[in-house]
Amino acid sequence: MERQRLSDYAVGLFDVLPSRKSVKKAIKLGLLTVDGAKADTGLWVQPGMTLEVMKDEKSAKTYELKVPVVFEDDYLAIVNKPAGLTTSGNSFKTLENTLAFNLEPGNQPDAYQQxxxxxxxxxxxxxxxxxxxxxxxxxxxxxxxxxxxxxxxxKAIVSGDTPSHGEIHTPIEGQKAHTTYKKVKSRSDKLYTLLELSPITGRTHQLRIHCAEEGFPIVGDKLYGGVIGPGKGLFLCAYRIGFQHPVTGAAIDAHIDLPQKFNRLLKD
Known part of the structure; x- marks a missing residue:
């Protein structure tokens, strides 16, 4: 990695920082952070640093859409994002903009307003x-x-039948990508199969690409050749997540029921 100062390295790294001027402004406002701390223009970027750019919370607007909260304490939460809602970005109707509406305000000294x-x-x-x-x-x-x-x-509903389990290692855009899967059930006519999928790596559209390349695209996936059959939208749901709580050390294992459209499509 070529040695660069943050004010040069961050140009174009995020959509909202297209120029050196925008980077300097973000640093001045405290919106550009390195490893969670406010950045300085003269900082030399090192491998392993985590760079993030945040919205100006003073001007952030709240999108008043009710979203199910699966877990919450004073440090973190787990929410159930509905299909058709962008997680975050420059638009107003995002999951991020619903969070202040759905979650209790934090009481910690470094709590976010949003x-x-x-x-x-x-x-x-x-x-x-x-x-x-x-x-x-x-x-x-x-x-x-x-x-x-x-x-x-x-969990995803894919077209056709599949092996009982497997691993997929097909690279995505030249980067290593690894997915494991196992069959949960198939319809008796073998038209659709319910799979449990786990992305070991985190490439963009990894599960959708890997399923399509293995010959069993996810139902409703217009981008990667999925059958547009009965039911609406993409039949892919992040139904379970597990990790160690970074503050309490407790083991978190959260899960949700699949949307009803999954059950309807799997009926023989």
Whole structure:
């Protein structure tokens, strides 16, 4: 890695920081952080640093959409994102903008006014998202995610029949990608199969790409050739997530029921 100062390295790294001027402004406002701490323009970037850019909380607006809360304490929460809602980004109607409406305000000294998702689900994917309510927890969970210490499990309905279990190692955009899967059940006509999937790596659209390349695309996946059959939307749900609480040390194992459309499609 070529040695660079933060003010140069961060240009174009995020959509909201397209220029050196925008980077300097974000640093001045305290919106650009390195390992959870406010950044300095002259900082030399080192391998392993976690860089994040945050919204200006003073101007953040709340999207008043009710979202199911599966777990919550003063440090973090786990929420069930509905399909069709973007996790975060520049638009107003995002999961991130609903969090202040759905969660209790944090009482810790470094609590966010607007809690932050620590990972994303695709717009079309429903299911569990971990949310940090404090800056320290966001850094800790971000590192746990990078180090593979957060276990994520999905269920998907795919087209046709599949092997009973398997592993997929097909690279995605030149990067290593690893998914494990096992069959849960198939319809008697073998038209659809319910799989449990676990992404060992975290590439964009990894599960969707891997299923499609193995010959059993996820139902409703218009982008990767999935059958657009009965039911609406993508049949992919992040139904279970497990990790160690970064503050209390407790083992967290959260899970949800699948959307009703899954049960309807699997009926013989």
């Amino acid at each position: 809690p932050k998702p620590i990972h994303r689900l695709d717009h079309a994917t429903s299911g569990l998202v971990i949310v940090a309510k404090t800056k320290a927890v966001r850094v800790a969970l971000g590192k746990a995610l990078q180090e593979g210490q957060i276990s994520k499990f999905y």
